[in-house]
Amino acid sequence: MTERLDVAVVGAGIIGSATAYYLAARGLSVAVFDREYVTAGATGRCPGGIRQQWSTEDNVRLMMKSVEIYEGLSEELGAEIDFHQGGYLIVAKTEEERRRFEDQMRMQRSLGLPVRWLEPGEIKEMVPQLDVEGIGAIGAAWNPTDGYANPFKVTYAFASAARRLGAEFHLFTPVRRVVVEGGSVSGVETDKGFFGAEFVVNSAGAWSREIAETAGVSLPNRPYRHEILATEPVRRFLEPMVISFHDNVYFRQSHAGAILGGWGDPNEPPGYNLSSSPKFLGRFSRLLISYVPGLRSVRVVRQWAGLYDVTPDAKQIVGEVPEVAGFIQANGFSGHGFMAGPITAKLVAQLISGEPLDLPIEGFSIERFRRGETGREASVVG
Ligand SMILES: Cc1cc2nc3c(=O)[nH]c(=O)nc-3n(C[C@H](O)[C@H](O)[C@H](O)COP(=O)(O)OP(=O)(O)OC[C@H]3O[C@@H](n4cnc5c(N)ncnc54)[C@H](O)[C@@H]3O)c2cc1C
Numbered sequence: 001m002t003e004r005l006d007v008a009v010v011g012a013g014i015i016g017s018a019t020a021y022y023l024a025a026r027g028l029s030v031a032v033f034d035r036e037y038v039t040a041g042a043t044g045r046c047p048g049g050i051r052q053q054w055s056t057e058d059n060v061r062l063m064m065k066s067v068e069i070y071e072g073l074s075e076e077l078g079a080e081i082d083f084h085q086g087g088y089l090i091v092a093k094t095e096e097e098r099r100r101f102e103d104q105m106r107m108q109r110s111l112g113l114p115v116r117w118l119e120p121g122e123i124k125e126m127v128p129q130l131d132v133e134g135i136g137a138i139g140a141a142w143n144p145t146d147g148y149a150n151p152f153k154v155t156y157a158f159a160s161a162a163r164r165l166g167a168e169f170h171l172f173t174p175v176r177r178v179v180v181e182g183g184s185v186s187g188v189e190t191d192k193g194f195f196g197a198e199f200v201v202n203s204a205g206a207w208s209r210e211i212a213e214t215a216g217v218s219l220p221n222r223p224y225r226h227e228i229l230a231t232e233p234v235r236r237f238l239e240p241m242v243i244s245f246h247d248n249v250y251f252r253q254s255h256a257g258a259i260l261g262g263w264g265d266p267n268e269p270p271g272y273n274l275s276s277s278p279k280f281l282g283r284f285s286r287l288l289i290s291y292v293p294g295l296r297s298v299r300v301v302r303q304w305a306g307l308y309d310v311t312p313d314a315k316q317i318v319g320e321v322p323e324v325a326g327f328i329q330a331n332g333f334s335g336h337g338f339m340a341g342p343i344t345a346k347l348v349a350q351l352i353s354g355e356p357l358d359l360p361i362e363g364f365s366i367e368r369f370r371r372g373e374t375g376r377e378a379s380v381v382g
Contacts, residue, residue, distance in 0.1 A: 005029050007352060008188045008197035010175045010211050013043035014151065014338055015203035015330050017158040018345030021077075024165035026353045031197075032167065033190055035174035038159050041205040043151050043338060045306025047228065047252060047260040049241050050339040051088040051146040052113050055104050055378040058363040059315065059336075060111050065359055066343040070149060073342065079157035081149045082255050086239035088146035089123065090379075091137045093246040101141045104379070108143075115143040129237050129292050135244075148241060148252055151338055158345075178202070178215040184325040185215065199326045199352050206272070206307035208331035217321050220369050221309050221332045222270040226262055227280035229303040231295070233257030242291065248381050249287050259295065263287055264381045270310075276303045308335045311369075314377040318344055318364040319351065328352065329366060335380055 007023050009016045012034035023030040034040065050070060052063040069076075070083050092098045101117070108115045118140045120132045126142075159169060170192060177189040178200050187196040204211045206223035213219075233256050243250035251261025263284040281303055289296050311317060311332035321327050330348050333340060343358070350357050363375070 004196040005031050005187075006197065007199045007201060008033065008195055009201045009203060010178075010188065011041065011204040011207075012038040012159065012169060012171065013041045013203065013205050014155045014158070014341035015205070015345060016201070017155045017162060018341050019201055019203060019330065019348050020162035020167040020169075021158045021165070022346045022349030023352065024162045024167040026349055028353065030162070030167045031170060031195060032162075033170045033173050033175050033188060035172065037171050038169070039152055039155050042306045042308070043155050045228065045304055046151055046338050047250075047262070048148045048151045048154070048338055049088070049250065049252065050148055051143070051241070053088060053090060053104070053108060053115055053141055053143050053146065053379065056315065056375060057107060057111065059377055060108050060113060061359055062343055063339055064111065064113065066339055066341070067145060069342040069346070073154070073157070077157040077161045079153065079160065081153045081157055083147065083149040084255070085145050085147035086241070087142060087144040089118070089126065089240040089242050090141040091135070091242065091244040091246070092139050092141065093136050093244065095138070097246060098138060105141055113143060114145060115141060118142045127238060127240070127242070129294050130242070131291060131293050134293070135291055146241065150255075154341075175211060176214070178211060178327065180215050180324050180327075183323070185327045199328055201328045201330055201348060203330045205331060205337070206309040208309060208329070212329070215324050215327055217324060217327065219317065219329070219332065219366070220312050221317070223272055223307045224268055224270055224310050225273045225305050226264055226308050226335070227276060227284070227303065227305045228260065228262035229281065229284060229300050230254075231259040231298045232301050234259065234295070234298055243381060245379065245381065247287055249284070250381055251288060251291070258301070259288065259298070261288060262381070266382065272307065274305050274307070276305055309337070310334045313368070313375060314380050314382070315375075316340060316344065316364050317366050318347065318361050319366070321366055334377070335382070
């Protein structure tokens with residue numbers, strides 16, 4: 001066990017595991033603490049969607065860089081991650097949505113994203129099983145370089161590579177407190193004792209607010225349950241991820257053939273409820289069948305829930321907090337932390353090691369809330 005760490009990372013989801021990898025690759029001593037196991041949080045409960053079609057420029061840039069990393073990640077980490085670029089088809093149902101998507105696509109194209117508008121007939125050509133008229137689709141935003149990867153494979157690949165480079169993983173080891181002395185972090189108090197560290201990264205997902213509070217830092221994040229299900233495998237028919245902000249729904253087909261999908265309940269209160277509800281099962285099943293009537297007789301084999309870690313503007317918080325030197329936030333991903341994971345972790349490692357950053361992160365600073373800035377990310381399944 002290392003005497004004093006360069007970095008203590010709280011949470012072994014995609015963010016913590018990838019951060020450990022990029023830090024260890026820079027020769028820093030790093031230990032990750034999780035009160036459960038690698039992927040126990042939202043990471044092991046998400047379907048692994050990776051999209052670059054966002055309403056804010058900084059998110060488009062961030063996700064484009066993340067996709068660049070995903071494209072070479074299997075090779076870099078020496079492990080299969082099931083990364084697949086089958087595209088994202090974002091269905092529009094109203095004229096207001098069409099106008100908004102057109103504005104966003106102009107901005108996205110100006111940043112180099114090969115996104116385009118699909119007319120209803122083109123959607124049908126792409127996925128003949130979609131009931132385009134039945135759901136009232138008037139078109140869709142389409143980006144062929146979006147896709148998905150397997151969250152378990154990605155996160156374990158990062159964690160294994162980090163371990164090979166010397167990072168320690170202390171699993172089933174809750175962090176009780178981030179210890180602050182004289183305005184700087186000095187380490188973490190855990191169930192297995194105190195670990196001194198020069199930097200502490202708060203990547204505890206939906207529990208980040210509690211971790212920050214122990215250091216006297218107030219985060220605006222709130223946890224929200226999101227439910228999801230998987231069907232039995234069916235013959236492959238669906239290349240893209242299909243989503244609709246209008247219906248608050250998304251679904252894709254896994255490598256093994258299962259349909260994975262979720263619906264965001266707009267009336268869900270904040271909280272740590274992780275139970276599965278019949279309401280979700282009924283509502284999502286009806287929605288899915290309306291999109292793909294051919295799935296009517298397919299059986300649901302599993303249903304579960306995870307927590308979104310949501311900020312007031314639906315954008316993540318990344319960077320050091322001004323009131324505690326060495327206390328780095330990487331949380332508040334509001335439902336898109338898996339896709340943002342690799343680049344965010346790399347940026348955090350660059351920040352800690354004093355390197356130039358691949359992208360500016362001011363837009364993700366906690367201080368935007370204190371300055372009262374608005375710039376809400378609108379393209380979310382909330
Ligand atoms: C149903 C659902 C669908 C989603 N779909 C997508 C998607 O398609 N694409 C996408 O990009 N994102 C998606 N997301 C969001 C994505 O899953 C998260 O943003 C991402 O996984 C967050 O990763 P993380 O590492 O920050 O947090 P987590 O994976 O939640 O990890 C946090 C870890 O911190 C640990 N922890 C908590 N408290 C402590 C403590 N006191 N001490 C030590 N450890 C602690 C937890 O055990 C946990 O392992 C979805 C989420 C859900 C729930």
